Amino acid sequence: MTWTAPPVERSLKLGGLGTVGERRMLEGWLTWHRETLLAKCAGLGSEPLARPAVRPSALSLLGLVRHMAEVERWWFRRSVAGEELGAVFTGPADGDEGLAGVDPAHAERDFARYRAEVAACDAAVAGRGLDETFRASGGAELSLRWVYLLMIQEYARHNGHADFLRERTDGATGDG
Numbered sequence: 174m175t176w177t178a179p180p181v182e183r184s185l186k187l188g189g190l191g192t193v194g195e196r197r198m199l200e201g202w203l204t205w206h207r208e209t210l211l212a213k214c215a216g217l218g219s220e221p222l223a224r225p226a227v228r229p230s231a232l233s234l235l236g237l238v239r240h241m242a243e244v245e246r247w248w249f250r251r252s253v254a255g256e257e258l259g260a261v262f263t264g265p266a267d268g269d270e271g272l273a274g275v276d277p278a279h280a281e282r283d284f285a286r287y288r289a290e291v292a293a294c295d296a297a298v299a300g301r302g303l304d305e306t307f308r309a310s311g312g313a314e315l316s317l318r319w320v321y322l323l324m325i326q327e328y329a330r331h332n333g334h335a336d337f338l339r340e341r342t343d344g345a346t347g348d349g
Contacts, residue, residue: 175218175219175220175277176218176219176280176281177216177217177218177219178211178214178215178216178217178218178222178280178284179215180215180216181208181211181212181215183205183208184204184208185201185204185205187201187202187205189201190202195303195318196303199303199318199321199322199325200321202325203321203324203325203328206324206325206328206329206332207241207291207328209328209332209335210237210238210241210328210331210332210335211238211284213234213332213335213336213338213339214234214235214238214284214335214339216345217234217339217342217343218277218280219235219277219278219280219281220277221234221342221343222234222235222238222277222280223235223236223275223276223277223280224277224342226337226338226339226341226342227337227338227341231272231273232272232334232338233275233338234335234338234339234342235275235277235280235283236271236272236273236275237272237331237334237335237338238271238283238284238287239261239262239271239272239274239275239283239286239287240270240271240272240331241271241287241327241328241331242261242262242271242283242286242287242290242291243260243261243262243263243270243271244270244324244327245290245291245294245324246258246260246261246290246293246294248320248323248324249294249295249297249298249320249324250293250294250297252307252309252310252315252320253297253298253301253305253307253317253320254297254298254301255307256297261286261290262274262283262286298317298320301317302317303316303317303318303321304316304317304318305317
């Protein structure tokens with residue numbers, strides 16, 4: 174029996190973010206985009222999640238989940254929090270930031286790693302101020318606020334990819 178991505182219960186409504194403080198707004202939008210990516214995967218088994226749906230691209234929904242775990246770790250834990258960590262998925266045999274090396278046999282594990290990484294990233298920046306800065310690998314000084322905005326745009330871009338991948342996979346549109 175193949176594993177199936179579980180349904181996603183939305184933890185917030187975007188309209189509720191219209192008048193909240195900046196930190197809550199940034200966290201809320203990021204949460205909404207994280208849940209959107211998972212909603213695009215909900216109900217699909219391991220094989221369709223791992224299958225590239227738009228040739229000649231090798232991009233898959235599972236690859237996007239893996240990629241976002243890598244991006245989350247890089248920015249929140251390694252860059253902002255200064256944690257010395259390896260990659261979540263990538264290595265010599267895995268390819269580019271989690272996008273390659275996708276194996277349907279590991280879909281459940283990969284989703285669990287993604288969820289664990291999101292929780293670890295939230296914990297790593299929970300007590301930090303939006304104005305707190307760090308030096309990026311290229312030498313630029315950046316703030317936590319900048320990272321939240323970067324992550325929101327990164328998810329927005331990849332959720333657009335996920336829209337097409339899901340529709341091409343089984344015709345589903347919308348959030349589920």
